[in-house]
Amino acid sequence: MAELMTAVKKELERYDVVSVKEVALTVGRLTNLGAEQMEFAYEIMSKDSILEGSRLVIIEEEIEAECGQCGYKGPVKNMETEGDVHYNIPVLSCPECNGAVTITAGKTCCVRSIEIEEAD
Numbered sequence: 001m002a003e004l005m006t007a008v009k010k011e012l013e014r015y016d017v018v019s020v021k022e023v024a025l026t027v028g029r030l031t032n033l034g035a036e037q038m039e040f041a042y043e044i045m046s047k048d049s050i051l052e053g054s055r056l057v058i059i060e061e062e063i064e065a066e067c068g069q070c071g072y073k074g075p076v077k078n079m080e081t082e083g084d085v086h087y088n089i090p091v092l093s094c095p096e097c098n099g100a101v102t103i104t105a106g107k108t109c110c111v112r113s114i115e116i117e118e119a120d
């Protein structure tokens with residue numbers, strides 16, 4: 001989250017920003033970052049900065065994978081999690097052949113868009 005804030009602020013340095021209205025983040029489902037958690041962290045970290053008072057929008061990204069065996073590309077259906085998801089690594093396998101997959105989407109967190117008000 002702190003890294004994301006740095007990325008947002010860095011991006012804002014390129015513009016003559018009067019105020020920031022909205023910051024949208026893409027958060028992969030595999031990151032295990034809860035929206036509430038992030039909103040809370042955002043509020044704290046945006047204090048006394050240009051981001052103070054702006055709205056945080058979180059867009060969840062589905063998990064997608066690529067199979068090394070049959071070439072399947074797409075969402076992973078059989079995401080088995082037992083117990084608390086925060087402490088278990090989901091078991092991901094190809095829905096077609098059950099082979100090992102490489103995660104191509106859903107494991108990262110990035111800045112999607114920033115809505116600002118620029119000076120004239």
Ligand SMILES: [Zn+2]
Nearest residue numbers: 067070094097
């Ligand atoms: Zn496969």
